[in-house]
Amino acid sequence: MTNNVRPLNMQRITTPALAEAFINEQLVALREQIGEKRVLLALSGGVDSSVVAALLIKAIGKQLVCVHVNHGLLRKGEPEQVIEVFRNQMDANLIYVDAVDRFLDKLAGVADPESKRRIIGAEFIRVFEEEARKLDGIDFLAQGTIYPDILESGPVKAHHNVGGLPEDMKFELVEPLKLLYKDEVRVVGDALGLPSNMVYRQPFPGPGLGVRCLGAITRDRLEAVRESDAILREEFEKNGYAGKVWQYFTAIPDMKSVGVRDDRRVDEWCVIIRAVNTKDAMTATVQNIPFELLTHITARITSEVPGVNRVLYDLTPKPTGTIEWE
Ligand code: XMP
Secondary structure (H helix, E strand, C coil): CHHHCCCCCCCCCCCHHHHHHHHHHHHHHHHHHHCCCEEEEECCCCHHHHHHHHHHHHHHHHHEEEEEEECCCCCCCHHHHHHHHHHHHCCCEEEEEECHHHHHHHHCCCCCHHHHHHHHHHHHHHHHHHHHHHCCCEEEEECCCCHHHHHHHCCCCCCCCCCCCCCCCCCEEECCCCCCCHHHHHHHHHHCCCCHHHHCCCCCCCCHHHHCECCCCCHHHHHHHHHHHHHHHHHHHHCCCCCCCCEEEEEECCCEEEEEECCEEEEEEEEEEEEEECCCCCCEEECCCCHHHHHHHHHHHHHHCCCEEEEEECCCCECCCCCCCC
16 A cells, blocks of 8 residues: 555654654644544543544544543553653543453463463453444544554554454544654654653563563552552652663562561562663563662562562573563
């Protein structure tokens, strides 16, 4: 399809002025495509869907219906930020779906990584479809497809993120970012006034903390990985590592070990810290973090996160380790 091919002479969007020009062009094109009709968007709060949402809010306001599905596997503060930015600040038409129990019940006892991914992806489509069916008169589905998605997997965003088109529901697609690279999407997001921690956030897998809570997901370990990740992010921000390290997070294995707390032996979980740099995620090197910072983060996690008595730092590059623990 020719309109899915980036013209060779298309200028790279690198400055606020170029972003403004792109936005103005898109506002005209989107209004022409959509007219008075309504558009549905699954808004995860990731960079691509957030930029599409902001662009469409500017173009068609309340004709856009955003659905944010909280599957319980998002990082600390993410659902709250989606509501704050899009509903409170941008006055968007946002449906918030609390599907936490539904996802965690489906995932209970499932330890196999591929099965977990499949359940999360399938359940996401089901929840989204249910919400879509409740709405009348939706003709369009907006998607945060970007150019690398098209290069990798054809015309529809079908890569390993959760989401996608409900199979039997016929919508026309609205994909305003489909010829842009990720760095260009970020420049456009900045120009649209999105918060920089949303625009410049590190990569986060579609199945979210589900790939970092190893084995069968339990609520106690899921909270432990979410809280320890929040502490790691806070300390990296405070100490100047946040903008410098490509990806950093915690993972929690399904394994307890003995420790001591208040002079008593306790069997508790351990948490693994991962912090890596890479260009293309195919290979990665481990970030050198000062020992003092690691011990400080360890002290915070073991005292603030219930049920965790040990913290480990993963020194393995890719290969042989992958970036995620799964
Ligand atoms: P691995 O673990 O294979 O990860 O070294 C490479 C990069 O891909 C990210 N990743 C995902 N991204 N959906 C995504 O959008 C996924 O399901 C997924 N799984 C892994 C991972 O975080 C790392 O940046």
